[in-house]
Amino acid sequence: MKNKALNRRxxxxxxxxxxxxxxxxxxxxxxxxxxxxxxxxxxxxPVSPLYVTWFxxxxxxxxxxxxxxxxxxxxxxxxxxxxxxxxxxxxLTVISGLENKLVVSGFEHPTGSAGATTGAPLSGxxxxxxxxxxxxxxxxxxxxxxxxxxxxxxxxxPGGPQDSLHxxxxxxxxxxxxxxxxxxxxxxxxFMGGAPVPDDDEADQATKIANVRKSVLDSILxxxxxxxxxxxxxxxxxxxxxxxxxxxxxxxxxxxxxxxGSPPACSSPTAPTVGKDAQSEAPPAVNAxxxxxxxxxxxxxxxxxxSFMFSLPAAHVYYRHLAQDMNDDFHDTICHGDxxxxxxxxxxxxGVIYTMGCLNEFLTKxxxxxxxxxxxxxxxxxxxxxxxxWGKTHTRTEWPVLFAGRAGGRLRxxxxxxxxxxxxxxxxxxxxxxxxxxxxxxxxxxGRVTSPLAGIQA
Numbered sequence: 109m110k111n112k113a114l115n116r117r118x119x120x121x122x123x124x125x126x127x128x129x130x131x132x133x134x135x136x137x138x139x140x141x142x143x144x145x146x147x148x149x150x151x152x153x154p155v156s157p158l159y160v161t162w163f164x165x166x167x168x169x170x171x172x173x174x175x176x177x178x179x180x181x182x183x184x185x186x187x188x189x190x191x192x193x194x195x196x197x198x199x200l201t202v203i204s205g206l207e208n209k210l211v212v213s214g215f216e217h218p219t220g221s222a223g224a225t226t227g228a229p230l231s232g233x234x235x236x237x238x239x240x241x242x243x244x245x246x247x248x249x250x251x252x253x254x255x256x257x258x259x260x261x262x263x264x265x266p267g268g269p270q271d272s273l274h275x276x277x278x279x280x281x282x283x284x285x286x287x288x289x290x291x292x293x294x295x296x297x298x299f300m301g302g303a304p305v306p307d308d309d310e311a312d313q314a315t316k317i318a319n320v321r322k323s324v325l326d327s328i329l330x331x332x333x334x335x336x337x338x339x340x341x342x343x344x345x346x347x348x349x350x351x352x353x354x355x356x357x358x359x360x361x362x363x364x365x366x367x368x369g370s371p372p373a374c375s376s377p378t379a380p381t382v383g384k385d386a387q388s389e390a391p392p393a394v395n396a397x398x399x400x401x402x403x404x405x406x407x408x409x410x411x412x413x414x415s416f417m418f419s420l421p422a423a424h425v426y427y428r429h430l431a432q433d434m435n436d437d438f439h440d441t442i443c444h445g446d447x448x449x450x451x452x453x454x455x456x457x458x459g460v461i462y463t464m465g466c467l468n469e470f471l472t473k474x475x476x477x478x479x480x481x482x483x484x485x486x487x488x489x490x491x492x493x494x495x496x497x498w499g500k501t502h503t504r505t506e507w508p509v510l511f512a513g514r515a516g517g518r519l520r521x522x523x524x525x526x527x528x529x530x531x532x533x534x535x536x537x538x539x540x541x542x543x544x545x546x547x548x549x550x551x552x553x554x555g556r557v558t559s560p561l562a563g564i565q566a
Contacts, residue, residue: 156544157515158406158488159244161225161415162470163276164463165217165423166443167496170506171451173460174204175524184524189457190510192464196471198522199485201511201564203535205528208497208504209554216502217422218270221495224507225276227533227551233270236552239278240491240536242285245413247545253410259294259398260287260417261466264388264425266439272495273422277415287417290384291397298401298410349478389426390419395466403473406484416470418463421495427459434458443499450498467492471512489515489542491535509535511564518542520566533557538564 172188184202186194193200210223215230222230228237238246241256249255258277266273277285288294339347385394398416405411419425428435434455436442442455474484490512497503509532514521519542527534533551538560540547549558 156248156412157513157518157542158409158484159241159248159413159539159543160402160406160488160490160513161239161241161276162467162490162492162512163221163225163415163417163419164467164492164494165419165421165425166439166459167494167499168460168508169450169453169456170498170503170508171449172457173508174506175202178524178526180520180523189460189464192461192468193471193512196468196475196485196512199471199475199512199514200523201519201521202524203509203511203527203561203564204506204524205526205530206507206509206532206535207529208507208532210532211496211502211504215270216504217266217495218268218272220502220504221276221421222270222272223532223555224493224495225272225536226278227536227555227557229553229555230270230272231281234282235271235278235284236281237278238280239276240539241277241413241415242279243540243547243550244543244545248412248543252412254297254405255411256285256413256415257294257402257405257411258285258287258415258417259402260289260420261395261398262385262388262390262419262423262425263289264385264390264423265420266422266424268422273420275415275420276417285415287415291394291401292383294398294401294405298405387426388424389428390466391429392466395469399470399473402470403477403484406474406488407477407479418466427462430458430462439499446500448500450503453500456499474513485513487516488513489519489539491539493535505529507532511539514566515542518566519564525561525563527561530561531555531557534559534561537561541565 168189173190175184175187175190177184186197186200190200190202208220208223210219210227210229212219212229218233219230222228222235225239225241226235226237227240228235230236245256256277258275271278271282271284275284275286277287279285288297335347383394385391395418402414402416406414422439424440425438426435427438434442436455438456438459442453442459446453446455448454448456471485471490474488474490475486477484479487492508492510492512494508497505497507511519513519531551531554533555534557537547537550537557540550541560542565549556551557
């Protein structure tokens with residue numbers, strides 16, 4: 109006899125020794141879908157794509173970012189700076205030639221970031237319009253526990269007052285959604301109702317929080333056992349894998365030292381440091397923790413809209429862990445100070461390739477995470493962009509734009525399109541239409557457009 113359909117919003121519930129309630133969300137299971145695997149069992153409405161803005165500061169080397177050939181499949185090749193994404197080429201749509209027409213001299217990074225995410229100029233220090241993630245969230249986030257989730261890898265920042273230097277997510281003018289840079293806080297928000305992370309000097313309280321983390325899964329085992337009786341073999345295996353992935357995150361967080369420093373001497377020397385980046389260096393371990401948490405949030409549809417801030421616009425980040433010669437301010441000294449042209453700044457190249465390696469980790473995690481009848485990357489549209497084209501002179505042409513994922517079949521993938529001198533805002537309108545929004549224009553002033561990029565949608 110066929111099992112009764114399971115509500116998409118089902119969670120496993122437990123009670124901690126502290127008396128706090130815990131909820132563990134579930135991934136999209138077969139029992140939640142209709143026979144076609146494309147509709148939610150409790151609503152019978154189509155499963156819309158998930159959306160992600162993945163942003164990195166300080167731009168690229170356009171001469172090493174842009175692929176040399178356009179086309180699809182074997183007709184185009186990844187450029188040197190996109191090579192870290194080679195295994196994901198079938199999921200990539202590279203868009204070159206676009207110009208951010210809102211960049212203003214003297215305010216290149218703030219206006220560049222605003223243009224790339226809102227399509228509107230600044231009004232003083234504030235953005236003038238909602239960012240594309242929030243435009244999408246207005247349409248697809250109903251019923252999700254979190255309307256959107258904003259996370260970041262490094263808080264390294266130029267410290268300017270403009271809204272657009274501190275986040276890429278804006279609900280509207282003077283309404284920014286700041287990213288959370290501490291994996292502990294993201295974990296607590298997803299599983300413990302937003303319980304605060306203790307201050308570093310509250311050692312006893314920190315120990316209690318660590319013990320709570322270790323018991324999150326234990327507390328819901330009884331509820332999980334009841335659920336397993338309703339599931340088929342494939343769903344049971346998926347739930348077991350899902351819970352083990354949460355356990356892995358707990359283990360990673362347990363290696364954390366207070367304040368995000370190195371693990372204590374008694375810990376394994378290879379244990380990752382997963383506290384908030386306190387050294388402005390965008391470390392791989394923090395990226396790995398945020399990647400896991402982000403994929404978990406999307407897989408469980410705690411949110412359907414995510415912003416992942418790899419680095420802020422004009423970020424004063426130090427990639428000192430890459431090589432001895434990288435222990436310099438990437439924005440001031442390396443991007444602006446190193447000699448070379450758009451194809452020949454070796455240290456800039458090294459930083460961008462590291463950034464794309466971290467993006468590869470994120471996209472690969474999405475690809476490896478089941479979601480319904482496919483995987484998260486198949487089900488998502490990921491918009492990758494920056495706050496400038498070439499950082500050395502703040503160029504606004506050949507703006508870096510990359511779509512990853514297939515948006516549930518609405519993108520073909522494995523393509524490179526070139527739109528010489530076309531308006532960057534068209535990428536935002538294209539995103540809105542791919543996501544199913546009934547939108548025919550987007551942007552303000554020089555950023556206003558009324559047509560999308562032709563030939564992108566499947």
